[in-house]
Amino acid sequence: QVPLVESGGGLVQSGGSLRLACAASGFPFSMHSMSWYRQTPGKERELVATITEGGVATYYADSVKGRFTIARDNAEMSLFLQMNSLKPEDTAMYTCYARRDTDYGAPFEYWGRGTLVAVSA
Numbered sequence: 001q002v003p004l005v006e007s008g009g010g011l012v013q014s015g016g017s018l019r020l021a022c023a024a025s026g027f028p029f030s031m032h033s034m035s036w037y038r039q040t041p042g043k044e045r046e047l048v049a050t051i052t053e054g055g056v057a058t059y060y061a062d063s064v065k066g067r068f069t070i071a072r073d074n075a076e077m078s079l080f081l082q083m084n085s086l087k088p089e090d091t092a093m094y095t096c097y098a099r100r101d102t103d104y105g106a107p108f109e110y111w112g113r114g115t116l117v118a119v120s121a
Helices: none
Strands: 004-007 010-013 018-024 033-039 046-051 058-060 068-073 078-083 092-100 108-111 115-120
Touching (some): 004 092, 018 033, 018 115, 033 078, 046 078, 058 068
Antiparallel strands (some): 018 078, 033 046, 068 078, 092 115
16 A cells, blocks of 8 residues: 555646645554655755645745645645646656654654656746
């Protein structure tokens, strides 16, 4: 059973929008902060956005602030990323990540396999 499965990627023109989704299973989703990362070949993985367990607080990379919105539905065990005003530099593999810190050792972590977003000029 794959704990995180992304969907919603695709090819879109510059200025367009996409909505990514990440379906979680097999772990206590509401107890984990959730993030979207992205990576392109030859570059380090970049944190795009994070949302806390209850969805109250969010963080965005400067490069996407004002254009992307992260959200979660704990009842449906789902994470979302609404991406507007897409630019060619947003082209990457987008992966969702779950994290739960502990007081006694390594955190619980889960990674998805990613969904590809391609933005044409």
